[in-house]
């Protein structure tokens with residue numbers, strides 16, 4: 001299961017442009033072929049300098065970065081929650097993603113009409129946030145009805161659930177996202193099946209024109225203030241520029257970025273932000289020295305979880321994990337030396353995997 005970041009925004013915000021830039025950009029790690037699952041889902045390699053450095057040390061035949069999926073969700077419009085246009089279908093797509101990037105139009109282009117005429121990303125973001133909240137309110141109302149009936153039938157556990165649903169409903173009705181409900185683990189588990197849209201981790205993207213790089217200009221500042229209120233990150237991107245850059249050589253692209261005062265590729269920034277949002281870490285495997293591969297894991301996951309990512313057999317027949325963190329390995333210079341020096345630790349199935357660990361699983365089936 002690959003984690004998905006959904007691009008959500010009003011029509012003409014630049015979602016498809018950003019989607020193309022993200023999925024066409026050449027990975028810094030290894031040439032990763034752009035794969036389309038369908039026209040709206042793309043696979044992007046997660047850039048990781050540690051993977052580059054490990055490849056230089058291990059000389060594998062193949063280097064495989066870990067990936068994220070990006071979903072271009074067709075324009076959300078006002079009244080989508082009522083099923084206007086293809087509203088319900090769009091909301092269903094959003095329900096399935098793990099994190100949301102709200103794309104706000106901040107570029108001026110008289111050839112590209114804006115739905116509301118006057119350009120103000122605060123209005124656009126308010127429409128988006130409202131639609132997501134109204135969809136959640138509808139979900140909560142339906143669930144409340146079901147739970148209320150079950151509670152009437154006398155089952156005690158439903159009374160507690162009903163209370164939680166009432167609390168969530170009041171919170172949303174007061175204009176707050178489900179994200180800020182402050183749930184206990186048990187409560188979060190109860191609400192998770194509802195896949196509330198406003199509970200999903202969120203970043204804001206100000207899609208600016210080239211002339212507003214790198215600072216973003218006045219409209220991007222408005223996006224930043226909306227993001228701050230939502231306690232979320234915001235970033236400035238020129239999607240159209242990034243799409244052009246995807247076709248340039250990496251030297252030319254680097255020179256352009258330097259001239260524009262951009263520190264790194266926006267593609268990398270978006271992917272990194274998604275990683276942070278989802279609280280993900282990366283571990284590496286180097287099977288027989290042939291394939292060096294990066295894998296994504298949720299922070300806090302164990303060696304057994306990691307083994308299961310690689311192969312179900314490895315989890316089933318798990319014996320031990322041989323672990324070295326990549327920084328130590330890189331400083332040592334070679335896997336053989338690290339082994340001689342006893343730097344590879346033997347860890348059991350409960351070991352909590354750390355970001356950057358290189359793991360060799362010992363298993364028998």
Ligand SMILES: Nc1nc2c(ncn2[C@@H]2O[C@H](COP(=O)(O)OP(=O)(O)O)[C@@H](O)[C@H]2O)c(=O)[nH]1
Nearest residue numbers: 011012013014015016017107112208238239240
């Ligand atoms: N000037 C400028 N135009 C952009 C930018 N991003 C998108 N556009 C243009 O805006 C139009 C709509 O973009 P698109 O990505 O299709 O928007 P979507 O409806 O959100 O998918 C296209 O003509 C793009 O070329 C940008 O950063 N600057």
Ligand SMILES: [Mg+2]
Nearest residue numbers: 015016074075
């Ligand atoms: Mg589009």
